[in-house]
Amino acid sequence: MSEAFVIVGAGLAGAKAAEALRAQGFSGRILLFGTEPERPYERPGLSKSFLQGTSERENIYVHPKHWYAEHHVELRTSTTVTAIDREHKHIRLANGQQVPYAKVLLATGASPRELPDAGPHSVYYLRRVEDAIQLRFAFTKAKRVVIVGGGWIGLEVAAAARAAKVEVVLLERGEVPLLRILGPEMAKVFTDLHRSHGVDLRTGARLGHIIANADGRAKGVELVDGTRIEADLVVVGVGALPxxxxxxxxxxxxxxxxxVDEHLRTSDPDIFAAGDVANAFHPMLGQHIRMEHWFNALSQPAVAAKSMLGLEASYDQVPYFYSDQYELGMEYSGFVVPGGYDQVIVRGSTDTLEFVAFWLKDCRVLAGMNVNIWDVTETIKELVRSGVAVDVVKLSDASIPLADVLANAKDTGAKDTGAKSAGPARSADGPDQVH
Incomplete structure (x- = not known):
């Protein structure tokens, strides 16, 4: 029997790993197992264009249907892997079948964090394509929706609901949405954006319980302070668990x-992990981070594939994610722990939603977020990776190209004999998960 590489999880990370293995010349068996009936698809559109009905279902798939057979990838959908027998090197399926392996990649992703008192059918969560289809249809019938959670999923669902002319009450436990990720300076931008689009955004709101009809369907919520909010449907977006x-x-x-280490290898040298489920050591940051977003699922599999084949590869990409809400499109590059910066510099105007924001520590760029300004992401990433101190005045001046700011900073750093060659300092605190 030919050598078999098993991939558990048929999402974006699993599909890209299979693609990368073939691209690297691996000719053995590749078995790709997924619990969902769908072939691998990308999830970002589920809370953006697909949910709003502006893109078709076919656009979400990673590969055409025929790709897997053409590349001799044994795709098994609606199949659950129940165990890994490391001693005998085989996996066990729910039907009892045992499949031997030489290497395993775990790309099992994450699942929405569920409310403990919500029945199995009373509220909506958004993770699978079926969830998006059901929610998109529900928007055509609903007059009001309550969204529990002001993270990226909650805000993107709110934008989709408003596009469908549905009233939105959004409940956020914190002072403002996205406070841990963006800090108060930039979190305010998203708070103002949603309120300007008619979202009833209630901060400091603590959910008491779901109000349900006799059939178990949610018809609203009651807050801890006794406030009752009636609605046609309740959507929950309070994070995810790996x-x-x-x-x-x-x-x-x-x-x-x-x-996993920087090679995406687990504590077992024949088992690897990638995507939302992987808490990977990042060489540039000097710590483990786990990011729940498309970019990791897209980029990590190529490194995992090389490592599975015994080739030298490390995952050191600058963390990246993006979001689209109403007329605001943004990209965020870098990594900042809550309170881990000492200033935010803005070039452009937050009022017109055309700007780039930078989070700095000791004049070194930790992260940058470009809003409705494009083709600057790679320069922002290079600023982050370089770890050089920048001229803050020039950084804030939109008339000076970012590339010139970077070049000047590098030139100044090279002339400074006391300049450090290491990357930007990072706190050892845990990561800020991103959906």
Whole structure:
């Protein structure tokens, strides 16, 4: 029997890993297992264009239907892997079948964090394509929706609901949405954006319980302070949890995801992990981080594939994510722990929603967010990666190209004999998860 590489999880990360293995010349068996009936698809559109009905279902898939057979990838949908037998090197399926492996990649993703008192059918969560289809249809019938959670998913669903002319009440426990991720300076931009589009955004709101009809369907919520909010549907977006049960049962190291090194190798040298479930050591940051977003699922598999083949590869991409809400499109590059910066510099205007914001520590760029300004992401990433001190006045001056700011900073740093060659300082605090 030919050598078999098993990929558990048929999402974006799993599909790109299979693609990368073939691109690297691997000719053995590739088995790709997914619990959903769908072939691998990308999730970002589920809370953006697909949810709003501006893109078609066919656009979400990673590969055409025929790609898997053409590349001899044995795609098995609606199939659950229940165990990994590391001693005998085989996986076990829900039907009892055992499949031997030479290497395993775990790309099991994450699942929405569920409310403890919500029944199985009373509220909406958004993770799978079926969820998006159901929610998109519900928007055509609803007059008002309550959204619990002001993270990226909650805000994007709010934007989609308003596009469908549905009234939105959005409940956020914190002072403002996205406070941990963006800090108060930029979180305010998104707060103002949603309120300007008619969202009833209630901060400091603590959910008491779901109000349900006799059939178990949610008809609103009651807050801890006794406030009752009636609605036609309730959507919950309060974060996600990495799907680590399979790894834990196999005895792999797990800590806020499956713990992997920069090569995406787990505590077992023949098992790897990538995507939302992987808590990977980042060489530039000098710590483990786990990011729940498209870019990791897209980019990590190429490194995992090389590592599975015994080739030298490390994952050190500058963290990146993006969001689209109403007329605001943004890209965020870098990594900042809450309170880990000492100033925010803005070039452009937050009033017109055309600007770039930078989070700095000791005049070094930790992260940058470009809003409705394009073709600057790579320069922002280079600023982050360089770790050089920048001229803050020039950084804030939109008339000076970012590339010139970077070049000047590098030139100044090279002339400074006391300049450090290491990357920007980072706190050792845990990561800020991003959907």
């Amino acid at each position: 799907n680590t049960a399979l790894a834990e049962a196999a005895g792999l190291a797990v800590d806020n995801g499956i713990t």
